[in-house]
Amino acid sequence: MPSVAVKLYSVFFKFLLKHRLQNQIQKPADETANPFGVTTRPEESVAASNPSFTDGVATKDIHIDSLTSLSIRIFLPESALSPPELLEPKSRYRSSQSDDNYLNSRRNSYGPQNLGVTREESRRNSFEALNLRSENVYRGYSPLMQNCRKLPIMLQFHGGGWVSGSNDSVANDFFCRRIAKLCDVIVVAVGYRLAPENKYPAAFDDGLKVLNWLGKQANLAECGKSMGISRAGGAESKKSDGNRHIVDAFGASMVEPWLAAHGDPSRCVLLGVSCGSNIADYVARQAVEAGRLLDPVKVVAQVLMYPFFIGNVPTHSEIRLANSYFYDKSMCMLAWKLFLPDEQFSLDHPAANPLVSARGPPLKLMPPTLTVVAEHDWMRDRAIAYSEELRKVNVDAPVLEYKDAVHGFATLDMLLKTPQAQACAEDISIWVKKYISIRGHEFSY
Numbered sequence: 001m002p003s004v005a006v007k008l009y010s011v012f013f014k015f016l017l018k019h020r021l022q023n024q025i026q027k028p029a030d031e032t033a034n035p036f037g038v039t040t041r042p043e044e045s046v047a048a049s050n051p052s053f054t055d056g057v058a059t060k061d062i063h064i065d066s067l068t069s070l071s072i073r074i075f076l077p078e079s080a081l082s083p084p085e086l087l088e089p090k091s092r093y094r095s096s097q098s099d100d101n102y103l104n105s106r107r108n109s110y111g112p113q114n115l116g117v118t119r120e121e122s123r124r125n126s127f128e129a130l131n132l133r134s135e136n137v138y139r140g141y142s143p144l145m146q147n148c149r150k151l152p153i154m155l156q157f158h159g160g161g162w163v164s165g166s167n168d169s170v171a172n173d174f175f176c177r178r179i180a181k182l183c184d185v186i187v188v189a190v191g192y193r194l195a196p197e198n199k200y201p202a203a204f205d206d207g208l209k210v211l212n213w214l215g216k217q218a219n220l221a222e223c224g225k226s227m228g229i230s231r232a233g234g235a236e237s238k239k240s241d242g243n244r245h246i247v248d249a250f251g252a253s254m255v256e257p258w259l260a261a262h263g264d265p266s267r268c269v270l271l272g273v274s275c276g277s278n279i280a281d282y283v284a285r286q287a288v289e290a291g292r293l294l295d296p297v298k299v300v301a302q303v304l305m306y307p308f309f310i311g312n313v314p315t316h317s318e319i320r321l322a323n324s325y326f327y328d329k330s331m332c333m334l335a336w337k338l339f340l341p342d343e344q345f346s347l348d349h350p351a352a353n354p355l356v357s358a359r360g361p362p363l364k365l366m367p368p369t370l371t372v373v374a375e376h377d378w379m380r381d382r383a384i385a386y387s388e389e390l391r392k393v394n395v396d397a398p399v400l401e402y403k404d405a406v407h408g409f410a411t412l413d414m415l416l417k418t419p420q421a422q423a424c425a426e427d428i429s430i431w432v433k434k435y436i437s438i439r440g441h442e443f444s445y
Contacts (some may be wrong), residue, residue, distance in 0.1 A: 002325060002406055009414050010325040010406065019328075021163065021334040037069040037202065038192035042164035045413075047173035051138055053078045057177045059137045061168065062088075062122075062256065064213055068193060070206045073167050073178040075187035076138070080151050080262040082401070087261060095189035126158040138258075150435040152267035153183045153214060153259070157192065159274025159411060161308070162328060167191035170230075178422075179271070185436065186263050188214070192279065195339040200351055207279040208286050214265050217296040221260035267436045270302040271326035273411050275335075276329070277307030278351055281369075288365045301435040303428055306407050307374040308384045310336065312346070315381035324378040324407040327358060332379075344385035354386045364393035370431050371397065372424060374405035400427055 002010075012128035017138035040046060047060045056078045063071045156179070158165045158172045166172065180187045272280030280302050287299040310318075310332065315388075322329040340349055350359045371387045375379040380401070390397035402409060402420060409415050410424040 002404055006325065006365045006406060006415070011056075013326055014328065014331060016419050017161070017164075017331055018334070021161075021331065021338065034197035035068075037198045037390070039069045039071060039191040039193060041164055041194075044166050045170045046166065046168045048072060049168070053138065053176060055138065057180050058094050058258075059177075059259065060174070065206075065209065068206070070193065070209060071167070071191040071192070072210060073173070073189045073191065073330055075176045075189065075257075076258050076262065077151070077180045077184060077186070077393065079181075079184055080149050080186070082149055097395070103315045109309075113348070123264050148261045151262050152183075152185045152268040152269060152272055153263050153265055154179065154183065154187045154432075155207070155210060155214075155280070156187050156189045157276030157279040158189065158277050159305075159308075159408065160194070161332065162203065162275050162339035163335055164194065169413075171411060171416060174416050175411050177423075178425050179428070180408075183351070183432050183436070185269065186259065188259075190279075195335075199343065200339055200349075202390075203275075203279055204282045207283040211268075211283055211287060211294065211297060211299075212432065214259070214263075214268065215294050217256050218265045218296050221439075231415065237419040240384070265297040267305050267434055268297055268299050269436060270299060271305070272303070272307065273305045274404040275308040275339075277304035278309070280304060281307070281354060282351070284367055284369075285359070285361060288367070299367050301368045301370070301432060303370045303432065304383065305410065305424075306374055306377050307354075307371070307386075308332070309352065309354055309379055309382040309386065310347050310382065311355075311382060312348045315385070317378050319382035321376060321378035321380075324376050326412070327377075327379075329378055334425055335418050343436070354382075355389060362393070366390060366395050368396040368427065368435055371399045372410070372428070373399060373401050374406065374407055374409050375401060375403050377407040379429045398431070 020043075049061045051058050051060055057351070058078070059073055059078045060076075061071060061073050063069075099365050105375060156167075156172075156176055158167055158169070160166075168191065170350060176187045177190050179185070188210065190207060190210050192203040195203070270280040270284055274356065284299055284302045287294055318329065327335075336347070336352060337345060340346075340351070347353065350356055369387065369390055371383050373383050384399055384401075387397040387399045402424060405420060406415075409418070410421040415421055
């Protein structure tokens, strides 16, 4: 069973959340309407972005849509500064050591902790010589750079029941830093618009918009390189001043430098937390339907952490655990009423139930999907059922169930530093690396 502290915190959490949800429902329509949108609440504790490598990760915030409040926070692990040729080879096979030692060795082999003196010196020579760092603030990216390490990109969608949470909250910042280091990826945390100011499909549209933005960024960066630099016999030569002007315009106002220097959109992973899992699954479906139209972006896997799924026909857990910890059934019903337009409200809405017939594409086309569930989460059975349907059509869709765990056990502020939260992040990293490893460096898990 969950600890006494968790139980007490859950009571306090539900009291505050219910109060906020009821206040939102009682607001007149003209008070909640906000075309530009809201991505965080005044009561949310936020962490400021930091372009220096604090605890091995640098962050920056970008507002990417002039018409809405849609924003992102980029988490760049310091391991991205390691020149590719200095990386230690990754073993293809799992050793016979214990599971705990295996997790630790895998984490160390991919993270920045194992960088020795030689690698540190090489990093300084390769990057500080190009004046990319100033007082430990990473500025990153120059179209001239040819020795940049490319990392997979993970789009992360935070939780909060559609009406709260943010991509720059203290809890989400901590979680994304942990994932960026363990998985050795660039995490792009999406600050989607919240309800009731922006109801469905605003949050879903924002998720897809960020995926398309990644593709545009990759294409613009490549275009800038091809127009600005040509190489012949190892020597750099500039093209016409006109082309150089275009490249400078790209770099100054259009190309995101960290992603241009270090991002590999062909290895894109989606990670959703709670209601963010619903967004991630929608984005994955849209990516499948778009196919090569998204090039060079390719979604290779997705991770759904205790997804916010529901349906008209209750499952066993929805009956037995209706009054579970933190997000119980009554709270979730209020959240769905705030998120779905009145005329569309249904527990079998495609945004709510992943197995309704109205959803496409065919499940067999979905990317590999890891689902994380908690024993004391009333929504667990429907998430497991979705994974079972994926496995029936030969999609790699394992389920990680954590005993004595509650909804949000790996991402809520109070629970982030527990051993179970750390173990969950490590488990996710082991599975994700199977799909983001460079060919020739795969390993079995």
